[in-house]
Amino acid sequence: MEHIILIKGARVFAPAALGIKDVLIAGNSIAAISDNLAVNNSTLPITVIDGSGKILAPGFVDSLVHYIGGGGEGGFATRTPEMQLTDATLAGVTTAIGVLGTDATTRTLTNLLAKAHALETEGISTYCHTGSYEIPCRTVTGNITDDLILIDKIIGVGEIAISDHRSSQPTTSELRKVAAAARVGGMLAGKGGTVSVHVGSGDSLLQPLFAAVKDTELSLKQFYPTHINRNIALFNAGLEFARAGGVIDFTTSTTEYDLKHGEVAAAEALSQALRAGIPAMQLTMSSDGNASLPVYSQNGELLGLEVGQVNSLLRALQTAVLKLDVNLSDALTSVTAAPAQILGLKQKGQLAVGKDADMLLLNSQSLSIDTVIAKGRRLVSAGKPVVYGTFEKPQQCTTGG
Template sequence: MLNDPSPEAGLLTLLRVGSIQAPEWLDANEILIAGGRIAALGRDLDVPAGWPVQVVEAPGLIAVPAFIDQHVHVTGGGGEGGCGSRCPEITAHAIAARGIGTVVGVLGTDGISRSPADLLAKVRGLRAEGIAAYMYTGSYRVPPPTLTGDLQRDLAWIPEIIGLGEIAISDHRSSQPRQDEIERLVSEVRVGAMLAGKRGICHFHVGDGARGLEPLRRLLSETEIPAEQVIPTHVNRHRNLLEEAADYALTFKACVDVTAFDDADDDDLSGFGAVTRLLQRGVPVEHITMSSDCNGSLPEFDAQGGYIGMRVAGNATLIADWQRLVQEQVLPIDQALGLISGNVARVLGLDGHKGRLAVGFDADMTLLDPTLTPQRTYVAGRCVYSCDLDAKGAPT
């Protein structure tokens, strides 16, 4: 699968590309990697003679921060139609082939046959394969399932856990949590995250229900919880919810997460359309992120909530919607990168070492061709996905 020699071939890697978006354009075309981090950026970088360096030539490609997908059912979602409707696990190859270097694993409807322990094992397995993987504790359910029996202990003692999610609200599959239960959960996560030195976000699944974002609006209006603690996702399920999400983001200076739905019947509700609409409503691009819901279920229900059927979500639409935002000039590439990289790193509390190409940051980068299609993905300086390149570093 990979063209690059193994990491043991050289203690240093010198990557030569056509251009670098960090996300801003840099007057540089070389990236020096040491110990999994970026050691230098520039042109004609000088590596002392005799030092063990591996040189990788890719002059036809653009280096950008590796993408971050904050909502992935890494163990598979589904289950709404019984055991035969469980979705499959995702592979490291399926992640890296889309230019994604970091994922956050979630449990969904099924917190019974799948557990936080399963999720942690999968996250650690992905890490062993080179993907930067994290997870949320909990699932749709309230009270949420945990690993230690306590939300604060999960956050404090398990490094891979960065928050709680996806807690379901405004959905017939949710536990219909009361307002005081929502407030207690978010408060518990906030304190646990403080003790652990983490951001500790609460990732809320928002369904089709008439209450929409009202539970979160009340949370931010009636308590001292800061808006950065709470991230609603799937806010582009329908037009009214998307409009409410715009008002929510503007009122509370909050972030909202758009899902790149595989099955969006209306282009205005696709990831592309939803981001475009939020921008038109005046929501700052810094307050918008996109995720895939990959390997989750796309179930269909009748008017009474009965299960009809489902498909399995993928992550190709996430990249396609992102490409379209740039290609149709909705956003310049530096701002568009924030939607699936820098903004996400900030939301998750990973922006001290991920989400941009800078000295000291993790050497997580995606190499794009001129059509913005990922050709190589590096995580901590290791090439975890590569298309074949010719002698000039261009895809064959």
């Protein structure tokens, strides 16, 4: 086990560019970021990592992952598989927020919480949202506020579905009550209390959220709508939502069918939103990992189904920076500092003294993963896992690092 790690000479993005620095990790926290750091006490177990020629960035915060899988819209045989530890770590994800989607019957909140604890034990940081697509929300304790106050891993609600034929067709009053309960629970528990919102391709777009806050004390920032790159009409509505003070999320998992039928690729959506003047801290990308990605005809008939990939988050970042000339700090912000702030995860998403030691060494030219450190523990080295999930490799290999 590595007690102290010293990373030497990396180009640090916190996600703001800090230049070439050394970073010292003690336990699970960042102890120092400075020039020419050295640890002279030879009695301490120290691992020195050469970061020269590499980029050091915060670990990714994936704000929407179905890490127990989802109920497939094509019947029981299409229920999607669970996420494994290296699905996250090889994609640079050190913090993941698990949700339920369409299926809250065969996929349950207790199952979601159990998987969150398992992944936390294996090496990454995990949180959950209570609820699912439907209102009234499924909860653990009986109501949203109690779940947020009494269950440490529950930090918000969602993903509530709107503008979608699979939603429960929530009324304005129902959306308000969910947001109010999340707000109060978040305040009392010191959590974000955000409401993650699945937005479908319906004609109402984001209007249900504007209606929910109208003539109330609620803020648009109480809602965290995702899939905003689903089509150009929703993308443009998302820009309006952001200009009004809200935050929006682009989904990196997709299908060739969706891209050919009007979906805006997440990297392109991020690039366009930044060029439109939306601040980087109001824009995020998430993977929708292990979700079912159904393809429907205009009549609602299921044409096919694929599975969301956590590693699509890394690929979208690489595309944004290397092909679309998005500033690296802005691209990193969308998968680190911005989702962490929106979700109220104060220890995550930044490289700063006292923050959790979640970080990535990236190859400068390709932005591929070299090293992943989560909570001060090295999980990936030289692009290969050194820690595996319990059922990914024989038990004797699960304590590497």
